[in-house]
Amino acid sequence: MDEGWIGFRTxxxxxxxxxxxxxxxRTMAAIEVVAFHSYQLMFLERSPDPGDGSPVSYLYSLVLTLSAHGMAAVIVFFVLSGYLVGGPAIVRARWGQLNAIDYFAARGARLYVVLMPALVTSICAYSLARHLPNWQEFVATRHDLYDAGRLFSASAGVTTAVCNVAFLQTIACSEFAGNLALWSLSNEFWYYVLIFALVVVWSRPSFTFLIIGILALFWYAERHDPAGTHIGTKFIFYFLIWCLGAAVYAIRAPAVSWLFLFCVGLVGAWLLYVGGRRRNGRQANWQPA
Structure with a gap:
């Protein structure tokens, strides 16, 4: 293909x-996410203080520098997921090679090999933590970071477990046993389903109803999330990031085209961020009549 033209991979x-x-x-991103959350939990995002001695100040500065990019690492995960899953799905659909059984079998295996051990680990850690001395004080002091007060009433029952197995956490139920990180698996699953529906809808119009249903789930999660997990934009925001990775894989284009797309993405991300902040501000200032 001529480098001056835009087209799909073959x-x-x-x-x-x-x-x-x-x-x-992915390995570096995973380490960064662990470091980010560990710094939050153990040091409460504490920054170096002028009153600290030099060695302590340098240590805090080093740890803060190494662990301050957790959210960027999460974005890396979503971009890579879009590149490795969404991109090939688009290309295969474009050339009539996308098989639904193969696609969903691969996606299910990839998700459940992570989810099932996570559920077992979550219930073990949660049960153990509840029997440790002073665990409630530890959680309460970190309330502002994770809305950690939810851990006092976190559900570890069969119904919540089944809901999480169906990837409906943060939509129809809470994360199992207080494992707040399970939100990302819910996002991933619905992105896999949504991209499949989007790429086959032209040949199978009935998938329009599935697309509408998924978008309705997103809307419901954003509007009726009492814990504020989605801050009004999380499902759509991360899906756009996910799609960026898919587009990079599926489309061949000159470098200037990718630069333009990158700039558009930055503007879009900024608008979503501002919209989410304004929505949060309105909720914080709202007073019941």
Whole structure:
């Protein structure tokens, strides 16, 4: 294909040396997320204080510098997911090679190999934590970071477990056993389903109803989330980021086109961020009559 033209890939084959670099990126992102949350939990996002001695101040500065990019690492995960899942789905659908059974079998295996151990680990950790001395005080002092007060009433019952297995956490139920990180698996699952519906809807118009249903779930989660998990934009915001990764894989285009798309993405992200902040501000200032 001429480099001056924009078009789709002709196959869904990933270059041989690329998976190694993607695995490295995912590993580094995972370490950064763990460091980010560990710093929040153990140090309460404490910044170096002028009253600290030099060694302590340097230590805090180092730890803060290394762990301050957790949200960026989460975005890396979603971009890579879009690149590795959404991109090939678009290409295969474009050339009539997308098989629903193969697609969902692969996606289900990828998700459940993470989710099932996470549920077991969550109930074990939650049950153990509730029997430790002073655990309530520890949680209460971190309320502002994670709305951690929810841990006092977190559900670890069968109904919540089944709801999480169906990837409806943050939509129809809370995260199982207080494991707030499970929100991302719910997002991932619905992105997998939504991208499949979007790429086949032209040949199978009945999938329009599935698309409408998923968007309705997103709307419901954003509007009726009492814990504020979605801040009004989380499902859509991360889906757009996810789609950016998919587009990078599926589309061949000159560098200037990608630069333009990147700038548009930055503007869109800023608008979503401002919209979410304004919505939160209105909720914070709202007083019942």
């Amino acid at each position: 196959n869904a084959v990933t270059p041989a040396n690329l998976p190694t670099w993607l695995d490295l990126a």
